[in-house]
Amino acid sequence: MISTFNAAISAHPLAWGLFGVYLVVTFWLAYLGHRRTKSFEDFAVGGRSMGPGLAGMTLGACLASTATFVINPGFVYAWGLPALLAFSLPLFAGVFTGLAVLGRGFRKHGKQATTLPVWIGQRYGSQGLRAWFASLCLLHVFYVVLIVVGAALVMTNTMGLPYSTSVGLVVCVVFSYVCFGGTYAHAYTNTAQGAIMLVVAGLIFVYALSAIGSPSEALTQLAAQDPQLAGAVHTGSPFYRNLFEVLVCPFVIGFALVAQPHLLLKTLYLKRTRDLMTFGVTGFACFVVFSLVLFAGLAARLEFGGGLAQDVAMSRWLAGAFPAGLGAVVSVAILAAAMSTLDGLLVAVSAIVGGDLIAHPSVMGRLGVPAERHNATALWAGRGTILVLGVIAWAVAIDPPRLVGIFGTIGTYGLLVASLPAVLFGVVLRRPPSARGIVFGSLTGLVVHLGLYYGDWTINTGLTATLALFAALPVTLIVGWTPAPRAAPVAPEPSDTPTPSQRLIAVGS
Structure with missing residues (x-):
């Protein structure tokens, strides 16, 4: 093991030096977070005392991930301007609208909530809904594995470590500092990671524009390869065949992304409601700046043509686009992007499992845990959950499923279509639908989304999720505002025992 690390460090000294500095800063920030984590509320939502800049940077870093820096530019490489358009303007508009519509109302109705399931349970007055949505949040585990695999591949290709060793290092680093410091560690480290990502996103954008050249020449070269690469839609693509898939689906997905447990809950990090705008x-x-890396996909297409697999196009372009020193910085930044999303997911999932499932009051009652120990039990349950997730992520990522990327998207979008009706109507309606309507809408969204995908109707998960939401939202309102059917009164069974009136008649006679 030591010889493996020595060989990797000797081959890539600058990258390892930067990564070492990154680790030192990250664990120092995690230590600061640990010092401020005294309760489960501190662990889950940072004691609700963060400034808007810190919390906002955390939000932006979580919105951007390995997908933003590695996967999405590959779609732009493969499908040209339609993919660039879909991942930019409509997605930005959806995210911005989601923040504007959901942020203030979510905070107003859930100032004392520590997780999204708690918020839903309180808003609809149903502990059953709380348990249902806590269970749904476990779908994020698949995306956790996806991020671990992606980060490990980056480390393998840029820092010279074997894949299995990279998986172990990623799991140990991220899971340990989040377990140590909880939300404060997540927020502090995301600020550092976000700052690195901002600088590197700017560098990638500048180098990509330089490689692309003038817009007119770039469009001419793209059209020479395939005229649809330079248009608004690409009929040969399974993802961007029409304007509905290019404009409407990204807007809907962007709006729904805000309702993810590890994103919307960040509105509760703030000390003051008036800080929501900032x-x-x-x-x-921050998210818009991070997304500028998409232009690297166009640069790769112009340089390499269409001969590369889209998953490797970005890394191949990065390898030759920068001098050695800048290449090392970019590699560490991409690792930071992966870790920033991963630690946000870990905090959300561990807080939900620890607070909503393991440390639920009914469970604590059955276990005989005294009331004064509930908070401490939830805190340690959350930390224990992170350790268990670490073992699961390591075990799966060592030999990942062949379709881990697809399963990750299916799980994330499945959570979105199931939870958005509850969050949206709980925020915007003074009289939200009943808990029965929320359950029906949630199940409708899941059935439509999974049915369309696994029924081989399309592999475009953005389209299946959009159609699922279009079905789930009206079902939620119709069922939720329709009075529940009353059970027919049951006639009493004949009895040999006389009623009081029968006894009076008998006495009178």
Whole structure:
């Protein structure tokens, strides 16, 4: 093991030096977070005392992930301007609208909530809904594995470590500092990671524009390869065949993404409600800057043509686009992007499992845990959950499923279509639908989304999720505002025992 690390460090000294500095800063920030984590509320939502800049940077870093820096530019490489358009303007508009519509109302109705399931349970007065949505949040586990695999592949290709060793290192680093410091560690480290990502996104954008050249020449070269690469839609693509898939689906998905447990809950990090505007603008601006890396997909297409697999196009372009020193910085930044999303998911999932399932009051009652120990039990249950997730992520990522990327998207979008009706109507309606309507809408969304995908209707999960939401939202309102059917009165069974009136008649006679 030591010889493996020595060989990798000797081959890539600058990258390892930067990564070492990154680790030192990250664990120092995690230590600061640990010092401030005294309760489960501190662990889950940071004691609700963060400034808007810190919380906003955390939001932006979580919105951007390995997909933003590695996967999405590959779609732009493969499908040209339609993919660039879909991942930019409509997606930005959806995210911004989601923050504007959901942020203030979510905070107003859930100031004392520590997780999204708690918020839903309180808003609809149903502990059953709380348990249902806590269970649904476990779908994020698949995306956790996806991020671990992606980060490990980046580390393998840029830092010279074997894949299995990279998986172990990623799991140990991220899971340990989040377990140590909870939300404060997540927020502090995301600020550092976000700052690195902002600088590197700017570098990638500048180098990509330089490689692309003038817009007219770039469009001419793209059209020479395939005229649809330079248009608004690409009929040969399974993802961008028409304007509905290019404009409407990304807007809907962007709006729904805000309702993810590890994103919307960040509105509760803030000390003051009036900080929401600064928080939202900061997070949105960071996300827009991070998304500038999409232009690298166009640069790769112009340089390499269409001969590369889209998954490797971005890494191949990065390898030759920068001098050695800048290449090392970019590699560490991409690792930071992966870890920033991963730690946000870990905090959300562990808080939900610890607070909504393991440390639920009914469970604590059955276990005989005294009331004064519930908070401490929830805190340690959350930390224990992170350790268990770490073992699961490591075990699966060592030999990942062949379709881990698809399963990750299916799980994330499944959570979105199931939870958005509850969050949206709980925020915007003074009299939200009943808990029965929320359950029917949630199940409708899941059935439509999974049915369309696994029924081989399309592999475009953005389209299946959009159609699922279009079905789930009206079902939620119709069922939720329709009075539940009353059970027919049951006639009493004949009895040999005389009623009081019968006894009076008998006495009178």
